[in-house]
Amino acid sequence: MTGSLLFEAIVFLAGAIICVSIAKRLGLSSVIGYLLAGVLIGPYVLGFIGEEGEDILHFAEFGVVMMLFLIGLEIEPKNFWNMRKTILGMGSIQVGGTMLLSFFLFTLLGFNWKVALVISMAVALSSTAIAMQTIKEKGLMETTFGTSAFSILLFQDIVVIFMIGAMPLLANMSDDTTANNHNESLSLIESLPLGFQTLAIIASVIVIIALGRYVVVPMLRKVAKTGVRELLIAAAFLIVFGISFIMELVGLSPALGAFLGGVVLSNSEFKHELESTLEPFKDLLLGLFFMAVGASINFIVIAKSPLTIAGFLIGVIFLKALVLFITGRAFNLKLDQKLLLTFSLAQVGEFAFVLLSFAFGLNILEQEQMDMLLVITALSMALTPIISIVNERFILPKVGTKESIQRPMDHIAKSHKIILVGFGHFGSTVGRFLRSHGVEATVLDQDSNRVDFLRKMGFEVYYGDATRLDLLESAGIADAKIVIIATNKLSVTKAISKIVDQKYPHIELMIRTKNRYDAYELLNLGREHIYRESLDTSLALASDVLHKLGFRKYTLNRQVKNFIKYDEASLRRLAKAPKQEADYIFKARKELQEQEELLNSDFKRGIVAFDNHWDSDYIRKALEKVTTKYNSK
Amino acid sequence: MKKILILFSHPKLEKSRVNLSLINHIKDKENVTLHDLYDEYPDFHIDVPKEQKLLLQHDIIIWHHPFYWYSCPPLMKQWIDMVLEFNWAYGPEGKALQNKTCLNAITTGGSKEVYCSAGYNSFTVEQFLRPFEQTANLCGMTYLPPFAVMGTHNLSEEKLNDYKINYGKLIDLLQAELTINDFEKISFINDIPQLKAHNT
Numbered sequence: 001m002t003g004s005l006l007f008e009a010i011v012f013l014a015g016a017i018i019c020v021s022i023a024k025r026l027g028l029s030s031v032i033g034y035l036l037a038g039v040l041i042g043p044y045v046l047g048f049i050g051e052e053g054e055d056i057l058h059f060a061e062f063g064v065v066m067m068l069f070l071i072g073l074e075i076e077p078k079n080f081w082n083m084r085k086t087i088l089g090m091g092s093i094q095v096g097g098t099m100l101l102s103f104f105l106f107t108l109l110g111f112n113w114k115v116a117l118v119i120s121m122a123v124a125l126s127s128t129a130i131a132m133q134t135i136k137e138k139g140l141m142e143t144t145f146g147t148s149a150f151s152i153l154l155f156q157d158i159v160v161i162f163m164i165g166a167m168p169l170l171a172n173m174s175d176d177t178t179a180n181n182h183n184e185s186l187s188l189i190e191s192l193p194l195g196f197q198t199l200a201i202i203a204s205v206i207v208i209i210a211l212g213r214y215v216v217v218p219m220l221r222k223v224a225k226t227g228v229r230e231l232l233i234a235a236a237f238l239i240v241f242g243i244s245f246i247m248e249l250v251g252l253s254p255a256l257g258a259f260l261g262g263v264v265l266s267n268s269e270f271k272h273e274l275e276s277t278l279e280p281f282k283d284l285l286l287g288l289f290f291m292a293v294g295a296s297i298n299f300i301v302i303a304k305s306p307l308t309i310a311g312f313l314i315g316v317i318f319l320k321a322l323v324l325f326i327t328g329r330a331f332n333l334k335l336d337q338k339l340l341l342t343f344s345l346a347q348v349g350e351f352a353f354v355l356l357s358f359a360f361g362l363n364i365l366e367q368e369q370m371d372m373l374l375v376i377t378a379l380s381m382a383l384t385p386i387i388s389i390v391n392e393r394f395i396l397p398k399v400g401t402k403e404s405i406q407r408p409m410d411h412i413a414k415s416h417k418i419i420l421v422g423f424g425h426f427g428s429t430v431g432r433f434l435r436s437h438g439v440e441a442t443v444l445d446q447d448s449n450r451v452d453f454l455r456k457m458g459f460e461v462y463y464g465d466a467t468r469l470d471l472l473e474s475a476g477i478a479d480a481k482i483v484i485i486a487t488n489k490l491s492v493t494k495a496i497s498k499i500v501d502q503k504y505p506h507i508e509l510m511i512r513t514k515n516r517y518d519a520y521e522l523l524n525l526g527r528e529h530i531y532r533e534s535l536d537t538s539l540a541l542a543s544d545v546l547h548k549l550g551f552r553k554y555t556l557n558r559q560v561k562n563f564i565k566y567d568e569a570s571l572r573r574l575a576k577a578p579k580q581e582a583d584y585i586f587k588a589r590k591e592l593q594e595q596e597e598l599l600n601s602d603f604k605r606g607i608v609a610f611d612n613h614w615d616s617d618y619i620r621k622a623l624e625k626v627t628t629k630y631n632s633k
Numbered sequence: 634m635k636k637i638l639i640l641f642s643h644p645k646l647e648k649s650r651v652n653l654s655l656i657n658h659i660k661d662k663e664n665v666t667l668h669d670l671y672d673e674y675p676d677f678h679i680d681v682p683k684e685q686k687l688l689l690q691h692d693i694i695i696w697h698h699p700f701y702w703y704s705c706p707p708l709m710k711q712w713i714d715m716v717l718e719f720n721w722a723y724g725p726e727g728k729a730l731q732n733k734t735c736l737n738a739i740t741t742g743g744s745k746e747v748y749c750s751a752g753y754n755s756f757t758v759e760q761f762l763r764p765f766e767q768t769a770n771l772c773g774m775t776y777l778p779p780f781a782v783m784g785t786h787n788l789s790e791e792k793l794n795d796y797k798i799n800y801g802k803l804i805d806l807l808q809a810e811l812t813i814n815d816f817e818k819i820s821f822i823n824d825i826p827q828l829k830a831h832n833t
Binding site: 558561613614618619622623 | 714725
C-alpha cells in the first residue's frame with residue numbers, strides 16, 4: 001500500500017490533522033491525537049505505512065532535539081546552575097531506584113542478569129518528548145512539578161551516554177565472543193576508557209559554550225544585518241544541526257547538546273526570534289515522532305501473548321510510578337505535584353528504542369525479547385496521556401492542594417506586562433522613563449546593532465520583526481496589558497494594530513505617529529491613543545520664542561494647552577471625513593481656516609477667548625455692562 | 634436621594650494612609666461622584682465647562698483635602714479660581730450654585746487641641762476655614778461645619794477605622810435629608826448626635 005514520498009507525506013499530514021483536531025475537540029492532549037493517527041495509518045490498521053515507520057521514527061527524533069534546544073533557550077545559565085541540585089538529586093534517585101528495582105524484578109522472573117540489566121536501563125529512562133510536550137501544552141513549566149520532571153529528564157539525557165558506553169562492556173563479558181559481528185563502533189567516545197569519556201563530555205560542553213558565544217551570536221548579528229528573513233531560519237537550523245552533528249560525532253546525546261546550546265543562546269537578543277522560527281518545525285517533527293511511535297506498535301506480537309505483555313506493561317509502569325513517587329517525596333513535593341510527576345514520567349521513553357536495538361546488535365538480547373520490549377515501550381508511551389487524564393480528572397480533584405503558578409504581585413512590572421516596539425530615539429526615551437519607575441518593558445527592535453548595544457546597557461531588548469504574530473507571542477503578548485508602538489513606520493503600526501484587533505482585543509495600544517496624516521489613518525482603524533511626535537515639541541519651541549518676545553510664560557503655557565486641545569479635536573473631526581479627496585481638502589481647508597481665525601482673535605485680544613481667568617479687565621467690563629443695564633431700567 | 638460630588642485634592646494620594654482609607658471606603662457609594670482633581674488635571678489646566686457641568690449635576694459639594702498650611706492644596710485653589718466664574722457662580726447673574734450645600738472634609742496632622750487660641754496654631758479650624766465658608770456663601774450655597782480627621786500623625790488603625798466608617802455614615806445622612814438645624818452650635822460635623830452615637 002505504500003507509495004511515493006508524496007503519498008506518505010499526505011498520509012501523515014492528513015492523519016495528523018484529522019486525529020489531532022478530534023483529540024483537541026474532546027479536550028485531550030495533542031499527543032494522544034498523534035499516537036492514534038500513527039496507529040491508524042500504521043501497518044496493522046490501515047496499512048499506509050509499513051517498515052519505513054522506523055526510519056521515520058529515527059528522523060523524527062530530531063523533533064526532540066529541537067524541543068530541548070527551545071527549552072534551553074528559556075533557561076538562562078544562572079537558573080540552570082540553580083537547578084543543579086534537583087537535576088543530580090532527583091535524577092539519580094529516579095534512575096538508580098528504577099534500575100535497582102527492575103533489575104531485581106527481571107532477574108527474579110528468570111532473565112539472564114545481563115538481559116535484566118539492559119532492560120532495567122531501558123526502563124529507567126522516560127520519554128522527554130511526551131512528558132515535556134504535555135507539560136508545555138498545559139503551561140506547567142513554571143511549577144515545581146514542571147522543573148522536577150525536567151530535571152529528571154535532563155539527568156537521564158546525561159546518564160544515557162554512560163549506558164550506551166557500558167553496553168559493549170556487557171557484551172564482551174559474554175561467553176561467545178564471536179557475537180560481536182553486529183557491532184560497529186558508533187562514535188569516538190565508545191573507544192575511550194571511562195575516565196576519558198567524562199573528559200570528552202566536559203570538553204564538548206566547553207566547545208558548545210565557546211561556539212555559542214563567539215561564533216553563533218556574531219554570525220546571527222551578521223545575518224540579521226542582511227535583513228533577509230529566510231537566512232535567519234537557515235541560521236537557526238544550522239545551529240541545531242551543527243550541535244547535533246558535533247554531539248553525535250563524540251557520541252553524546254544530541255538532545256543534551258541542543259539543550260546546552262539553547263542555554264548559551266538564552267541570554268542573547270535573538271532568543272525570541274529563534275524561538276518563533278523553530279517552534280512550528282519542532283511541533284511538526286514531534287507530531288511525526290508520536291505518529292511513528294503509534295505506527296511502530298506491533299500488534300502481531302501483542303496478539304501472540306497479550307497477557308504477558310499486559311502484565312509486563314502494568315508492572316513496569318507501576319514500578320516507575322512507585323520510584324517517582326518516592327523521588328517526589330524525598331524532595332518534599334506537595335501531594336498533587338508528586339502525583340503529576342508520578343504519572344507523567346512513568347512511561348518507558350524513546351531512548352529505550354536506541355538502547356534495545358543497540359543491545360540486540362550486540363547479541364545481548366534475542367529477537368523475541370526485543371520485539372516484546374519495543375511493544376511495551378511504545379504502549380507505555382501511548383498510555384501516558386491516558387493515565388494523565390485519569391489522574392487529572394479523577395485523582396487530583398480529590399487531592400485539593402493545587403499549586404497555582406506564582407505571580408509576584410508586589411511589583412507592577414511583573415503583573416502588568418508591557419511590550420515596547422521600536423527602541424529608537426523615541427522608544428528609548430519611553431523605555432527609560434518607564435524603567436525609572438520600575439516598569440520593565442519587553443522591547444522589540446529590528447536594528448541588531450542597536451539591540452546589541454542596548455543589551456549591554458542592561459535593557460531587555462530582543463531582535464525581531466514585530467509584525468509577526470509568533471514573535472509577539474514569544475515576547476509574551478498574551479499576558480501583556482499595553483503594547484507601545486514607538487516605531488515611525490506606519491506599515492508596522494498598522495500590522496500590529498490588525499493583529500491586536502484579531503487576536504488580543506483586550507490589549508491597549510499606545511501609538512507614536514509621525515504626523516497628522518498617519519494619525520488620520522490610525523484613528524480610522526479605531527485606535528484611540530495616538531501621540532504625534534511633532535506636536536508637543538514644536539509648541540514648546542514656539543512658546544519659548546514668544547517668551548523671548550515678551551509674552552508671559554504662564555499665559556503661553558495655558559495657550560499651548562488650549563492649542564493642543566483644539567488641534568486634537570479637529571484631528572478627530574477630520575479623521576471622520578469621508579475619503580473623497582475634494583471633500584477632504586475642502587474640510588481640511590475649512591478647519592485650517594477655523595484655526596487661523598481662532599488664533600487671529602487670540603492675537604488681537606492678547607489672550608485666548610475662553611481664558612478670562614484672573615482677567616480683571618473682563619470683570620470690570622462685565623460689571624459696567626450690568627450697571628448700565630440697571631441704570632437704563 | 635441627593636447627589637454628592639467629592640472634589641478630592643491630594644498631590645500624593647498614594648502615600649496618604651488616611652485619605653486612601655477614607656476614599657476607598659466611600660468611592661463606590663451610590664450617587665456619589667469621586668472627582669480626583671490631581672489625577673484629572675496633573676498640569677493644572679482645568680477644563681472649566683466640564684467642571685461647571687459636573688457641579689450642576691450634584692446637590693452637595695464636598696471639598697475633600699489635606700489641610701496644608703491652614704488651607705487647601707494649590708490645585709483646589711486653582712479650581713476655585715477658575716471654575717467659580719464671575720456671573721456664573723457669583724456676581725449679579727451668577728446663580729448656578731444657589732441652594733446647593735457645601736462643606737470641607739479635611740485631614741490635619743495636628744490634633745484638635747493645638748487648633749485653639751491657647752494651642753500653637755493659635756486659631757481654630759473653623760477660623761482657618763473662613764475663606765471657604767465665605768466662598769460658599771458668596772455663591773449662595775449652604776455651608777456646613779467641616780468633617781475633620783485630626784491628629785493623623787498618631788492615628789491608630791482602630792481610630793482610623795472609626796473615622797472611615799463615620800465618613801461613610803455622614804454621606805448616607807447627607808443624602809437622606811439632613812437639615813441645617815442639625816448643625817447649630819457645632820464646630821465639626823463629626824459631632825452631630827447621629828455620628829456620636831456610632832462612635833462610642
